[in-house]
Amino acid sequence: MLNVKELARAVKQVAEEKSLDPNQVIEAIESSLAAAYKKEYGTRGEIIRAKLDMKTGEMNFWQVKSVVDETTVRIVEKGDEEAEPEPEKPSDRATDDFGEDGELKLPRYNSERHIMLDEAKKISPGVELGDEVTFPLETKEDFGRIAAQTAKQAVFQKLRESERDSILKEWRGRENQIVSGIVQRFERGNVYIDLGRAVGVMFANESVPGEHYRSGERLRFLTLAVQEDTRLPGIILSRSHPKFVAKLFELEVPEVADGSVEIKLIAREPGSRTKLAVLSHAGGVDPVGALVGQRGTRVMAVNNELGPEKIDIIEYSDDPEKFLVNALSPAKVQSVEMGEGRAARVYVPDDQLSLAIGRGGQNVRLAAKLTGWKIDVRSNAKPDIVPEDGAIFDPNAVPSSLGNEDDEPVGLS
Numbered sequence: 086m087l088n089v090k091e092l093a094r095a096v097k098q099v100a101e102e103k104s105l106d107p108n109q110v111i112e113a114i115e116s117s118l119a120a121a122y123k124k125e126y127g128t129r130g131e132i133i134r135a136k137l138d139m140k141t142g143e144m145n146f147w148q149v150k151s152v153v154d155e156t157t158v159r160i161v162e163k164g165d166e167e168a169e170p171e172p173e174k175p176s177d178r179a180t181d182d183f184g185e186d187g188e189l190k191l192p193r194y195n196s197e198r199h200i201m202l203d204e205a206k207k208i209s210p211g212v213e214l215g216d217e218v219t220f221p222l223e224t225k226e227d228f229g230r231i232a233a234q235t236a237k238q239a240v241f242q243k244l245r246e247s248e249r250d251s252i253l254k255e256w257r258g259r260e261n262q263i264v265s266g267i268v269q270r271f272e273r274g275n276v277y278i279d280l281g282r283a284v285g286v287m288f289a290n291e292s293v294p295g296e297h298y299r300s301g302e303r304l305r306f307l308t309l310a311v312q313e314d315t316r317l318p319g320i321i322l323s324r325s326h327p328k329f330v331a332k333l334f335e336l337e338v339p340e341v342a343d344g345s346v347e348i349k350l351i352a353r354e355p356g357s358r359t360k361l362a363v364l365s366h367a368g369g370v371d372p373v374g375a376l377v378g379q380r381g382t383r384v385m386a387v388n389n390e391l392g393p394e395k396i397d398i399i400e401y402s403d404d405p406e407k408f409l410v411n412a413l414s415p416a417k418v419q420s421v422e423m424g425e426g427r428a429a430r431v432y433v434p435d436d437q438l439s440l441a442i443g444r445g446g447q448n449v450r451l452a453a454k455l456t457g458w459k460i461d462v463r464s465n466a467k468p469d470i471v472p473e474d475g476a477i478f479d480p481n482a483v484p485s486s487l488g489n490e491d492d493e494p495v496g497l498s
Contacts, residue, residue, distance in 0.1 A: 105248060113247065118137065119146070122222070132148065132149040133146060134147050135147075146223075150198055150199055151198060152212055153199045159192070260310055263332045266280045266303070274289035286322065287321075293356040294357075306329070330359050330391070345365065346370060346375045348362075354447065357447065361397070362400070362411075362455055409460065413449065417434065417437050418437075427459060431463070435465065
C-alpha cells in the first residue's frame with residue numbers, strides 16, 4: 086500500500102513546480118501504473134487502465150475493450166493468421182491499413198482489445214457500438230525493474246503533455262501582443278527568449294538589423310504566432326515587424342488603447358526609420374499630438390525601446406493628394422500632380438528636394454509604401470530634371486528586405 090501522505094505531498098509539489106492541476110499529476114501517475122502493469126502482467130494488444138485512490142492509497146486495474154461488430158472490424162480466420170500477421174511497428178501498420186486496391190481497410194479484430202456487440206450485451210444490455218466494456222484485473226503492487234522503468238517514462242511523458250497543454254492554453258490567442266522576456270541563448274542566428282514557463286524564439290529575419298542582444302537582457306517583443314504542432318508550443322517573436330511599433334504606441338498612448346486615435350497605416354525599415362499614419366475618431370483630439378505627447382514624452386518612450394530608429398508621425402487623410410503631402414513630411418510640398426494608375430508627381434522647393442527624397446531615397450520610399458502611390462519627386466525650380474539618385478519610387482517595387490515581406494503598409498484595423 087502506498088504512503089498516502091507522502092504521495093499527496095509529492096503530487097502537490099510537482100503540480101506547483103509545473104503549474105499544473107493536481108488532478109493532471111494524478112492522471113500521469115495512473116497512466117504510469119497502467120503502463121507498468123501491462124509491462125509486467127499484461128499481454129500484447131491489451132488496453133489497461135489504473136485508478137489510484139488518494140485517500141486510501143489503494144490501486145485498481147481494469148482491462149478495457151471496445152464494442153465492435155462485423156461493420157467496424159474485419160475478422161481474420163485462424164488459418165489466415167500466419168498469412169496476415171499483426172503489424173508490430175507503426176511503419177508496418179501503415180501499409181497493413183490498405184488493401185491491394187489501395188482502399189483503407191477496417192482494423193483487424195483483436196480479442197484483447199475488442200468485444201463483439203452480442204457478447205457485450207450479455208454483460209451490459211444497454212451497451213452500443215463504440216462503447217467500452219471494462220473487466221476488473223487482479224491488483225498487483227510488485228512490479229519488476231523493467232516495468233518500473235516503463236512507469237517512470239510514462240509519468241514523465243504524461244507530465245510533459247500536461248505541461249504543454251497548460252502552456253498552450255495560456256498562450257493561445259496572444260498573437261499580436263507585446264510580451265517581455267529575457268534573452269536566454271543564441272543558436273544559428275536565432276535568439277531564444279525566456280518568457281517564464283515558456284521559451285520563445287526570434288528568428289534571424291525577425292530581429293532588427295544593427296541591434297545586438299546580450300544574454301540576460303530584458304526586452305519587449307511582438308508575439309507573431311503560437312505554433313501547436315511542436316513538442317512544446319512554439320512561440321514566435323519579432324522586433325522587426327511594423328506592428329511591433331504600433332503595439333508599443335498602444336501601451337504608451339491611452340487614446341490609441343481606447344480607440345480615440347487609430348494607427349491607420351505603418352511603413353517601416355527596421356532599425357532605421359518608420360512612418361505612421363494616424364487618424365482621430367474623437368472631436369478635438371489631435372492624433373499626431375496624442376502620439377507625440379507633451380514635450381515628446383510618449384514618442385521618446387517608444388524610441389527608448391527601438392534605439393536609433395526614427396519615427397515620423399503623420400495624419401492620415403482619405404484625400405490622396407493631402408495624404409501624399411503629409412507622407413513626405415518633414416519636407417514641405419509645393420504642389421502635386423495626380424496621374425493615372427496611382428502615380429503622382431510632387432513638386433518641392435529646391436532647398437527641400439534632398440529632404441523630400443531622404444538619404445538613399447528613404448523618405449520618399451517609405452512615403453510611397455505608406456500611401457500605395459508611385460511618387461515622382463521634382464524640384465519646382467527644375468521640374469524637367471530627374472535627381473541624380475532617382476526620385477521615382479513605386480510601392481510595388483520596394484525590396485522586401487526593407488520592410489514587410491508582402492511590401493504592403495500595415496495597419497491595426
